[in-house]
Amino acid sequence: MLETCIARVRERAPLIHNITNYVTINDVANALLACGASPIMSDDPEDIEEITSRCAGLNLNLGTLHMRTIDAMFAAGRRSNALGHVVTMDPVGVGASSLRLRTALSLLHELRLDAIRGNASEIRALARGAGPSRGVDVSAADTVTEENLETMTDFVRDFAAHTGVIVALTGALDLVADGRTCYVIRNGRPEMGRVTGTGCQLSGLLAAFLAANPERKLEAAAAAVCTMGVAGEVAFSHLRPEEGNATYRNRIIDAIFHMDEDTLRARARYEIRTR
Amino acid sequence: MLETCIARVRERAPLIHNITNYVTINDVANALLACGASPIMSDDPEDIEEITSRCAGLNLNLGTLHMRTIDAMFAAGRRSNALGHVVTMDPVGVGASSLRLRTALSLLHELRLDAIRGNASEIRALARGAGPSRGVDVSAADTVTEENLETMTDFVRDFAAHTGVIVALTGALDLVADGRTCYVIRNGRPEMGRVTGTGCQLSGLLAAFLAANPERKLEAAAAAVCTMGVAGEVAFSHLRPEEGNATYRNRIIDAIFHMDEDTLRARARYEIRTR
Amino acid sequence: MLETCIARVRERAPLIHNITNYVTINDVANALLACGASPIMSDDPEDIEEITSRCAGLNLNLGTLHMRTIDAMFAAGRRSNALGHVVTMDPVGVGASSLRLRTALSLLHELRLDAIRGNASEIRALARGAGPSRGVDVSAADTVTEENLETMTDFVRDFAAHTGVIVALTGALDLVADGRTCYVIRNGRPEMGRVTGTGCQLSGLLAAFLAANPERKLEAAAAAVCTMGVAGEVAFSHLRPEEGNATYRNRIIDAIFHMDEDTLRARARYEIRTR
Numbered sequence: 001m002l003e004t005c006i007a008r009v010r011e012r013a014p015l016i017h018n019i020t021n022y023v024t025i026n027d028v029a030n031a032l033l034a035c036g037a038s039p040i041m042s043d044d045p046e047d048i049e050e051i052t053s054r055c056a057g058l059n060l061n062l063g064t065l066h067m068r069t070i071d072a073m074f075a076a077g078r079r080s081n082a083l084g085h086v087v088t089m090d091p092v093g094v095g096a097s098s099l100r101l102r103t104a105l106s107l108l109h110e111l112r113l114d115a116i117r118g119n120a121s122e123i124r125a126l127a128r129g130a131g132p133s134r135g136v137d138v139s140a141a142d143t144v145t146e147e148n149l150e151t152m153t154d155f156v157r158d159f160a161a162h163t164g165v166i167v168a169l170t171g172a173l174d175l176v177a178d179g180r181t182c183y184v185i186r187n188g189r190p191e192m193g194r195v196t197g198t199g200c201q202l203s204g205l206l207a208a209f210l211a212a213n214p215e216r217k218l219e220a221a222a223a224a225v226c227t228m229g230v231a232g233e234v235a236f237s238h239l240r241p242e243e244g245n246a247t248y249r250n251r252i253i254d255a256i257f258h259m260d261e262d263t264l265r266a267r268a269r270y271e272i273r274t275r
Numbered sequence: 276m277l278e279t280c281i282a283r284v285r286e287r288a289p290l291i292h293n294i295t296n297y298v299t300i301n302d303v304a305n306a307l308l309a310c311g312a313s314p315i316m317s318d319d320p321e322d323i324e325e326i327t328s329r330c331a332g333l334n335l336n337l338g339t340l341h342m343r344t345i346d347a348m349f350a351a352g353r354r355s356n357a358l359g360h361v362v363t364m365d366p367v368g369v370g371a372s373s374l375r376l377r378t379a380l381s382l383l384h385e386l387r388l389d390a391i392r393g394n395a396s397e398i399r400a401l402a403r404g405a406g407p408s409r410g411v412d413v414s415a416a417d418t419v420t421e422e423n424l425e426t427m428t429d430f431v432r433d434f435a436a437h438t439g440v441i442v443a444l445t446g447a448l449d450l451v452a453d454g455r456t457c458y459v460i461r462n463g464r465p466e467m468g469r470v471t472g473t474g475c476q477l478s479g480l481l482a483a484f485l486a487a488n489p490e491r492k493l494e495a496a497a498a499a500v501c502t503m504g505v506a507g508e509v510a511f512s513h514l515r516p517e518e519g520n521a522t523y524r525n526r527i528i529d530a531i532f533h534m535d536e537d538t539l540r541a542r543a544r545y546e547i548r549t550r
Numbered sequence: 551m552l553e554t555c556i557a558r559v560r561e562r563a564p565l566i567h568n569i570t571n572y573v574t575i576n577d578v579a580n581a582l583l584a585c586g587a588s589p590i591m592s593d594d595p596e597d598i599e600e601i602t603s604r605c606a607g608l609n610l611n612l613g614t615l616h617m618r619t620i621d622a623m624f625a626a627g628r629r630s631n632a633l634g635h636v637v638t639m640d641p642v643g644v645g646a647s648s649l650r651l652r653t654a655l656s657l658l659h660e661l662r663l664d665a666i667r668g669n670a671s672e673i674r675a676l677a678r679g680a681g682p683s684r685g686v687d688v689s690a691a692d693t694v695t696e697e698n699l700e701t702m703t704d705f706v707r708d709f710a711a712h713t714g715v716i717v718a719l720t721g722a723l724d725l726v727a728d729g730r731t732c733y734v735i736r737n738g739r740p741e742m743g744r745v746t747g748t749g750c751q752l753s754g755l756l757a758a759f760l761a762a763n764p765e766r767k768l769e770a771a772a773a774a775v776c777t778m779g780v781a782g783e784v785a786f787s788h789l790r791p792e793e794g795n796a797t798y799r800n801r802i803i804d805a806i807f808h809m810d811e812d813t814l815r816a817r818a819r820y821e822i823r824t825r
Contacts, residue, residue: 022297022572023579023591029298029471034520039471040368041298044341047374054371066594093590096604099597194807196579196589238517242788244807245584246800250521257469257519297572302796304573304746309795314746315643316573319616322649329646513792525796532744532794 002183003264005213005223010036014056014211017080018204019043019073021063021092024197027253028059031201034256035227037208043072052076057085057211059204060107062100063092070103077111086210086217088115090203095125105129108163114210115166115221117203120144120152123169127159144173153182153273166221168206170199174229176222183222186269187229189236194245198252202228205256226268231255233267278539280488280498285311289331289486292355293479294318294348296338296367299472302528303334306476309531310502312483318347327351332360332486334479335382337375338367345378352386361485361492363390365478370400380404383438389485390441390496392478395419395427398444402434419448428457428548441496443481445474449504451497458497461544462504464511469520473527477503480531501543506530508542552733553814555763555773560586564606564761567630568754569593569623571613571642574747577803578609581751584806585777587758593622602626607635607761609754610657612650613642620653627661636760636767638665640753645675655679658713664760665716665771667753670694670702673719677709694723703732703823716771718756720749724779726772733772736819737779739786744795748802752778755806776818781805783817 015038020028025041032039042051045068052058058080060073080087091104104126107113118126124140140155141148153175160167161179169175174185192198205224213220235251290313295303300316307314317326320343327333333355335348355362366379379401382388393401399415415430416423428450435442436454444450449460467473480499488495510526565588570578575591582589592601595618602608608630610623630637641654654676657663668676674690690705691698703725710717711729719725724735742748755774763770785801 021591023575023589025298026301026471026576030521030524033469033471039298040371041296041339042368042372043339044374046342047340047372050372050374051368064591064593065597067596093592093601096590097592097597097600099594099600194583196576196583234517242784242801242804242808244804246580246803246807249580250525250800251517253521254517254519257521258517300573301576301746305796305799308744308746314573315646316571316614317643317647318614319649321617322615322647325647325649326643509792525800526792528796529792529794532796533792 002219002223002226003261003268005209005220006035006227006259006264007261009208009212012212013038014208015040015054016057016059016204016207016211017042017052017055017076018059019069019076020059020061020200023063024200027197027249028200028204030253031256032204032208034253035205035208043069045072045075048072048076049079052079053083055085057207058087059207060088061090061092061200061203062094062104063200065100065103073107074110077107081112086114086207086214087111088117088203088207088210089113090200091116091118091122091126095121101125101129113165114217115168115206117168117170117206119171119199120169123159123167143171144169144175149173149184153184157182157275166218168221168225170202170225174225176225178218180274181218182273184271184273185222185225185229187226187233189232191236191248192232195249195252198228222270226264226270227256227259230264230267231259277494277498277501278536278543280484280495281310281502281534281539282536284483284487287487288313289483290315290329291332291334291479291482291486292317292327292330292351293334294344294351295334295336295475298338299475302472302524303475303479305528306531307479307483309528310480310483318344320347320350323347323351324354327354328358330360332482333362334482335363336365336367336475336478337369337379338475340375340378348382349385352382356387361389361482361489362386363392363478363482363485364388365475366391366393366397366401370396376400376404388440389492390443390481392443392445392481394446395444398434398442418446419444419450424448424459428459432457432550441493443496443500445477445500449500451500453493456493456547456549459546459548460497460500460504462501462508464507466511466523467507470524470527497545501539501545502531502534505539505542506534552769552773552776553811553818555759555770556585556777556809556814557811559758559762562762563588564758565590565604566607566609566754566757566761567592567602567605567626568609569619569626570609570611570750573613574750577747577799578750578754580803581806582754582758584803585755585758593619595622595625598622598626599629602629603633605635607757608637609757610638611640611642611750611753612644612654613750615650615653623657624660627657631662636664636757636764637661638667638753638757638760639663640750641666641668641672641676645671651675651679663715664767665718665756667718667720667756669721669749670719673709673717693721694719694725699723699734703734707732707825716768718771718775720752720775724775726775728768730824731768732823734821734823735772735775735779737776737783739782741786741798742782745799745802772820776814776820777806777809780814780817781809
């Protein structure tokens with residue numbers, strides 16, 4: 001079923017407002033264009049409310065976080081919440097920086113977020129920061145493996161339940177969960193970790209997929225994660241021996257550009273665990 | 276005749292100062308290098324006048340506009356004007372943001388600009404903002420088609436006449452006009468709209484082509500627009516079935532890299548309408 | 551011997567903190583990933599000390615320098631010095647801007663830098679700025695040629711001796727020197743100058759190679775320069791006739807991705823001049 005989500009992105013072509021880091025911003029823009037959405041970037045406090053009002057979704061990314069963009073994130077987030085737009089957060093580096101962790105926790109508490117995407121250590125740092133009183137077992141591991149899958153599935157579901165936010169924990173195995181249901185996704189290639197910004201691109205897709213499929217957000221989030229993973233596999237199959245991570249970067253976006261329902265149906269590998 | 280403009284860019288290798296958005300800045304730099312020019316980027320108020328003084332042209336781009344870069348734009352613009360350098364403006368997103376529209380109008384009024392490049396809605400927003408007293412009919416459409424071509428041609432010529440600035444309105448059909456003459460250009464591919472920054476790259480080329488051909492600026496502006504359109508066509512012809520917008524991005528810049536007088540002569544499709 | 555340095559980078563996978571310009575930052579990140587290191591970017595004063603503490607090296611790049619990032623550079627540099635981490639500097643544009651020159655000289659005086667990489671005019675501007683009392687003959691040329699090789703070799707060794715910093719002066723011929731020994735490297739392609747950011751990427755590699763080979767920094771610096779030059783040659787050999795600087799950019803990073811001891815041993819062309 002999640003395969004139909006991408007067709008909706010292409011049909012509705014949601015405009016996504018990105019407040020994101022300046023390392024991977026160009027790739028986020030091209031990834032959004034590739035999936036059928038449109039990107040717009042603005043982070044000046046004077047500009048932000050007007051821009052975000054014209055959009056269907058807001059993608060907040062904490063890489064290269066600045067004091068001056070934090071205000072912009074809150075202002076855009078509040079405006080998007082008031083308008084009922086989708087808001088997603090990518091807490092890049094919250095495991096390594098108090099400023100980022102503090103900001104991510106404030107965004108999580110003060111805004112109504114629809115989804116968060118991060119790797120295991122980022123999601124764990126967020127869950128820890130959210131405090132033990134919230135009842136989430138944060139003895140989570142740094143990666144998801146077949147061995148710790150049940151523990152990690154419980155962890156993301158608990159965190160999603162306590163925050164009311166869809167959690168996408170991505171890595172070798174990807175988990176996408178709300179408080180009850182967890183998609184376990186086995187797409188992607190380890191080589192994607194050698195390309196800067198594949199996580200940021202996925203967070204952009206997440207905002208677009210949710211904005212275009214508001215009536216089935218969990219499915220849309222899982223579809224975004226499958227799209228990125230399948231794109232990584234398709235792209236890898238097109239690499240020539242002399243090509244490396246720079247060409248792989250382009251081929252991944254190219255594969256998103258060509259992604260459709262049929263490809264997703266044939267290649268998406270996921271199971272759904274409900275409690 | 277416009278075909279010879281690119282040879283002059285390669286001969287003179289103008290150094291272009293860019294104050295531009297951080298989404299597409301790398302592509303602007305590579306597009307400038309591809310056409311034979313050299314890029315330099317600086318937007319700190321303390322740095323700007325010295326940098327711009329060493330250049331032959333200044334490219335102001337309002338994407339991801341910040342309060343702090345606005346001052347830099349005015350300072351660099353005034354210095355470039357004082358030195359008689361070419362100054363171009365790309366009013367990215369002026370249709371969607373009051374801050375950007377206000378800034379674009381101030382730049383238009385307070386600086387002596389040589390050329391402006393935008394899509395139909397950006398140019399229309401600018402013309403509207405410039406006020407009805409200026410006598411421009413701003414009931415312009417959102418795209419240029421064969422049907423509204425005469426109206427739109429009049430519109431850009433009127434706007435150019437009232438501002439004294441060359442206007443390049445680009446889209447499915449491109450119009451490049453001063454107050455009297457309008458080039459109607461039919462190059463390019465619709466798929467270019469799926470690559471972020473092709474407009475920003477073209478604005479960079481515009482500054483380079485004008486700086487290298489100061490004695491024939493309108494022709495140079497039309498040559499820049501033809502170069503980008505033909506590059507889009509050549510690049511598209513080299514795309515393999517599995518390639519998408521990321522590879523297309525690279526192939527467009529590659530095609531600019533190889534663009535020469537002969538290719539332009541063979542492939543540029545334009546007519547000149549004079550009143 | 552220098553060929554073994556790259557294996558150490560891949561083994562140790564140093565995390566490199568980059569405070570760098572927003573034109574080429576994505577390429578720097580992908581080049582670092584390509585050589586086996588990991589990049590992290592942060593330039594907010596509140597974030598910087600914590601981030602840099604977790605890293606093995608710090609890469610300071612003065613392109614698009616801002617007043618607000620200058621403080622971040624000093625804070626990160628001092629912290630890295632306190633922790634004994636590698637610190638490198640790329641004085642982009644110091645020949646064209648007093649702000650950048652002033653900042654580069656302050657960084658050079660107030661921090662303990664391990665290496666500086668720049669082109670001939672940047673290194674010469676730095677040497678001039680460092681003052682005549684320092685005893686460096688700064689009548690250096692703008693490029694290194696076979697004709698002025700001895701003079702230039704003396705120049706970089708003198709500058710390295712007076713500053714106590716490894717100096718990598720790169721161009722058609724590359725010189726990598728400490729006060730006593732100078733590597734003269736004859737790798738690379740002139741076409742690399744048509745790709746924006748190859749110098750910035752090399753400065754990133756420099757930080758990674760030194761961080762992974764702290765016991766032989768001069769050799770590591772020469773290995774980084776050879777890696778970039780050989781990558782430029784390998785990449786060029788894979789270019790198809792219709793491909794230009796944008797694809798070349800990707801192929802260079804791809805070639806870094808595949809670089810190994812054997813390729814370096816077969817292709818690195820250098821001699822060592824000791825006084």
